[in-house]
Amino acid sequence: xxxxxxxxxxxxxxxxxxxxxxxxxxxxxxxxxxxxxxxxxxxxxxxxxxxxxxxxxxxxxxxxxxxxxxxxxxxxxxxxxxxxxxxxxxxxxxxxxxxxxxxxxxxxxxxxxxxxxxxxxxxxxxxxxxxxxxxxxxxxxxxxxxxxxxxxxxxxxxxxxxxxxxxxxxxxxxxxxxxxxxxxxxxxxxxxxxxxxxxxxxxxxxxxxxxxxxxxxxxxxxxxxxxxxxxxxxxxxxxxxxxxxxxxxxxxxxxxxxxxxxxxxxxxxxxxxxxxxxxxxxxxxxxxxxxxx
Amino acid sequence: xxxxxxxxxxxxxxxxxxxxxxxxxxxxxxxxxxxxxxxxxxxxxxxxxxxxxxxxxxxxxxxxxxxxxxxxxxxxxxxxxxxxxxxxxxxxxxxxxxxxxxxxxxxxxxxxxxxxxxxxxxxxxxxxxxxxxxxxxxxxxxxxxxxxxxxxxxxxxxxxxxxxxxxxxxxxxxxxxxxxxxxxxxxxxxxxxxxxxxxxxxxxxxxxxxxxxxxxxxxxxxxxxxxxxxxxxxxxxxxxxxxxxxxxxxxxxxxxxxxxxxxxxxxxxxxxxxxxxxxxxxxxxxxxxxxxxxxxxxxxxxxxxxxxxxxxxxxxxxxxxxxxxxxxxxxxxxxxxxxxxxxxxxxxxxxxxxxxxxxxxxxxxxxxxxxxxxxxxxx
Numbered sequence: 278x279x280x281x282x283x284x285x286x287x288x289x290x291x292x293x294x295x296x297x298x299x300x301x302x303x304x305x306x307x308x309x310x311x312x313x314x315x316x317x318x319x320x321x322x323x324x325x326x327x328x329x330x331x332x333x334x335x336x337x338x339x340x341x342x343x344x345x346x347x348x349x350x351x352x353x354x355x356x357x358x359x360x361x362x363x364x365x366x367x368x369x370x371x372x373x374x375x376x377x378x379x380x381x382x383x384x385x386x387x388x389x390x391x392x393x394x395x396x397x398x399x400x401x402x403x404x405x406x407x408x409x410x411x412x413x414x415x416x417x418x419x420x421x422x423x424x425x426x427x428x429x430x431x432x433x434x435x436x437x438x439x440x441x442x443x444x445x446x447x448x449x450x451x452x453x454x455x456x457x458x459x460x461x462x463x464x465x466x467x468x469x470x471x472x473x474x475x476x477x478x479x480x481x482x483x484x485x486x487x488x489x490x491x492x493x494x495x496x497x498x499x500x501x502x503x504x505x506x507x508x509x510x511x512x513x514x515x516x517x518x519x520x521x522x523x524x525x526x527x528x529x530x531x532x533x534x535x536x537x538x539x540x541x542x543x544x545x546x547x548x549x550x551x552x553x554x555x556x557x558x559x560x561x562x563x564x565x566x567x568x569x570x
Numbered sequence: 571x572x573x574x575x576x577x578x579x580x581x582x583x584x585x586x587x588x589x590x591x592x593x594x595x596x597x598x599x600x601x602x603x604x605x606x607x608x609x610x611x612x613x614x615x616x617x618x619x620x621x622x623x624x625x626x627x628x629x630x631x632x633x634x635x636x637x638x639x640x641x642x643x644x645x646x647x648x649x650x651x652x653x654x655x656x657x658x659x660x661x662x663x664x665x666x667x668x669x670x671x672x673x674x675x676x677x678x679x680x681x682x683x684x685x686x687x688x689x690x691x692x693x694x695x696x697x698x699x700x701x702x703x704x705x706x707x708x709x710x711x712x713x714x715x716x717x718x719x720x721x722x723x724x725x726x727x728x729x730x731x732x733x734x735x736x737x738x739x740x741x742x743x744x745x746x747x748x749x750x751x752x753x754x755x756x757x758x759x760x761x762x763x764x765x766x767x768x769x770x771x772x773x774x775x776x777x778x779x780x781x782x783x784x785x786x787x788x789x790x791x792x793x794x795x796x797x798x799x800x801x802x803x804x805x806x807x808x809x810x811x812x813x814x815x816x817x818x819x820x821x822x823x824x825x826x827x828x829x830x831x832x833x834x835x836x837x838x839x840x841x842x843x844x845x846x847x848x849x850x851x852x853x854x855x856x857x858x859x860x861x862x863x864x865x866x867x868x869x870x871x872x873x874x875x876x877x878x879x880x881x882x883x884x885x886x887x888x889x890x891x892x893x894x895x896x897x898x899x900x901x902x903x904x905x906x907x908x909x910x911x912x913x914x915x916x917x918x919x920x921x922x923x924x925x926x927x928x929x930x931x932x933x934x935x936x937x938x939x940x941x942x943x944x945x946x947x948x949x
Contacts, residue, residue: 311698359892362900368698369638370899373852376845377895380888388885502705502841509702540749541731544713547706554699555691 278413283535284528289419289488291527292426296481297504298511298519299433300474306450306514307470310368313375314355315478316501317382322348322479323486323496324390327397337400344479352475353468361464379498386494397490400483418487425484429477430520437516442469450514503530506550512563521561526550584777587860588770594867595766610874618870619765620646620827623772625850625862627819630776632848633857634785635812636792638701640844641688641708642820647839648684649821650828651715653677654753657829659722659746662757670759674768674825681821682814684711689813693806696795708844715836720747752835760830768826769863772819776859779815788812853894 297319304312322344329340359378363371401417437443448456449466457463485500486492503526511522526546533545553561598615601607624642631639653673661669688707695703719730723743730736733749747753779785787808790798799805828834850869854861872890876883897903 305698311701359896362896362902365901366899369632369852369856370895372638373849374892374895374899376849377888377891380884381892384885384888388882502709506702506706509699513698538717538731540717541713544710547710547713550706551691551703551710554695554703558695558699560699 279535281413282415283531285413285415285419287528287531288524289422289527290531291507291524292422293481293485293488293523294500294504294507294527295426295520295523296429296477296484297500298508298523299430299516300477300481301505301508302511302513302516302519303446303470304474305508307446308360308364308467310360310371311375311505312360312471312474313372313501313505314378314382315474316497316499316504317379317386318348318352318355318475318478318497319482319485319500320386320492320494320497321351321382322475322482323397323492324386325479326400326483326486327395327492330400331395331398341400341480341483344483345476348475348479348482349472352471352478356468356471361467379501383494383498390494392494395492397486397492399487399490401487416488418484422484422488425480426520426523429480430516433473433516442466446470503546506547509560510550510553512560515560515562515564518560518562525561580781583860587773587777587863590860590863591766591769591773595763598762614871614874615762616760616765616826616830618867619762619769620823620830621847621850621866621870622769622863623819623823623826624847625854625866626769626772626776626859627816627823628847628851629854629857629859629862630779630788630812630816632851633855633859633862634780634788634792635809637693637696637809637813638698638848639704639813639816640701640841640848641704641706642816642847643839643841643843644688644704644708644711645681645685645817645820646824646827646843647708647711647715647836648817648824649677649681650824650834650839651747651753651836652680653821653825654756654828654834655720655747657825658753658756666757666759670764670829673829674822677825678818678821681824682818685814685817686810689810689817693809693813705841705844708839708841712836712840715752716750718747719745719749721745750835750837752833754833756829756832756834758830758832765826768822772822773859775815775819779811784808784811849891853891853898 297315300315300318301312304310304315325344325347326340329335329343330337335343355378359374360371363374399418401421403417407414437446445456445461445466446469448459448461449463453463456466481500482497486496504523507522507526508519509522510526511518511520513519529549530542530546534542537545557563601611624646628639628642631637631642653676656676657669657673661673664672688704692700692703692707714731717731719733719736721728721739721743723739727746728739728743739745779788787798787803788811790801790803791805791808795805824839846869847866850865851862853869854863854865873883873887876886897907
């Protein structure tokens with residue numbers, strides 16, 4: 278029963294990673310860049326929900342919507358100001374700029390909202406489940422997180438596979454130049470991708486903080502790196518891959534925390550990642566790209 | 571510059587680099603001799619040297635080999651821990667100079683070994699996957715070192731990855747490594763001249779490697795891996811050469827850095843440090859050793875200079891970083907800047923070009939030119 282508890286908690290944490298990883302993976306798939314500032318967008322989303330819900334007492338759903346709008350705006354602005362001028366330059370240049378943006382958001386948040394930790398109250402108002410005479414307790418946050426993640430994942434898959442903008446996204450990720458020739462607004466599609474990724478980050482932020490309620494300007498950094506790892510784990514650029522990678526990462530992290538060592542859990546997560554990549558260099562569900570000469 | 575005209579361009583630029591380091595040393599000596607040395611500046615000297623070595627060595631991986639490494643701090647950490655562990659245990663009984671020297675050798679060797687362990691499997695990957703694995707190996711090392719407890723008593727040395735009490739240390743025992751607290755009680759040894767000598771050694775090695783057969787092979791791999799393989803180059807061998815050499819020098823930098831403080835903790839060598847060094851390399855121009863050195867100096871001193879603004883410090887730094895990247899890389903801005911330079915040139919009849927960090931190299935330059943690109947851009 279203990280094991281099940283840890284497993285469910287792991288899946289819940291993994292769902293948050295998966296939501297963040299979806300943002301990473303979509304941006305990577307379409308704009309071919311690692312958006313290192315993504316983790317900090319989560320933090321900004323967290324603060325918006327904090328001020329809307331915990332401070333002003335706005336309806337939780339409405340506060341998440343506000344946070345999504347704010348993060349979408351933020352993500353698109355970042356893309357426009359910092360990344361768009363660098364399009365076509367080597368990926369390292371964009372990477373460093375993304376790191377700069379990440380520092381900017383963290384330190385901006387520190388100036389605006391101070392560095393002292395704020396305690397976040399859960400956005401989920403219902404009580405949890407008690408199964409097997411209370412031996413297996415599942416908190417409401419866990420259930421909401423997992424369900425949200427699955428729903429978002431399905432909607433996203435439907436969006437990319439069945440709708441017109443989704444098809445355009447696939448085309449841009451396949452071949453940007455050819456997509457442009459087909460009359461697709463490539464810049465618009467990239468903006469849209471950033472908007473979706475950032476909106477998901479806002480949801481992820483609210484869910485993450487409901488389970489782990491300490492909010493600081495650096496809150497987003499570590500989940501950001503973990504989610505990036507999850508995206509690579511599942512095969513970067515692949516949406517189901519990000520989902521699978523996120524869940525697996527969360528489960529491995531929680532189980533090793535419970536059974537091996539709390540201090541070494543991160544080391545174990547990263548070790549598993551290295552081993553997976555060595556066996557399958559493109560990640561679990563990544564496409565194998567053949568290099569043409 | 572007239573007397574240098576006959577020299578090869580590469581020789582000249584290499585001499586310029588060595589000259590710059592020596593001038594840097596002389597200027598600092600002059601400052602301290604004339605009594606203008608502030609304690610703030612003094613405290614920065616060793617970190618500046620360590621970061622310069624880090625930037626030069628990372629340039630070998632990022633600039634010449636063309637692989638993105640996000641875990642350079644891990645090698646620094648490996649070197650620092652092994653070197654300092656020796657220094658505080660065995661080294662305490664030796665004369666100081668010998669202890670320091672052997673610590674450096676041990677640190678470099680340990681970092682090189684760690685580089686080999688990471689490098690052999692990792693270099694099979696490429697691009698973003700390689701980046702994430704180097705990041706991951708750095709985090710692993712940081713976590714393991716933070717959980718490492720070592721103690722010594724009459725029964726010998728005890729090691730634990732859990733906590734202090736599971737060491738089972740006898741009452742007379744002494745803690746040597748205290749987990750997240752790291753190695754305490756280091757007898758500080760900070761000597762600027764040693765730092766400069768280390769920089770010169772690093773430079774000499776890298777410059778020689780760059781202009782050797784191995785160096786040309788490494789840049790050939792960067793420019794076109796498939797073509798390099800087709801010409802019969804042993805890719806693994808040359809990639810490892812670059813990776814492990816860079817790790818060894820990072821290990822030296824780690825020992826140098828750690829000797830400057832009275833305690834050593836693993837958390838210092840985190841992902842942010844790796845990123846900082848990477849920023850130095852990219853800002854200085856990838857593959858441009860000189861630019862990397864200048865960037866290392868500026869980026870170590872700049873945050874300290876901004877300390878007066880304390881809370882705005884990192885905020886300003888981040889803005890400077892973004893703006894510099896945009897100005898250096900964005901095609902529109904680069905074109906605008908070149909037009910501007912051309913206009914100034916035209917009106918003032920080519921004023922003497924001073925070396926500017928941000929200006930000295932472009933990515934395109936590396937793509938087009940071979941390994942003999944000069945430190946100073948010959949416009």
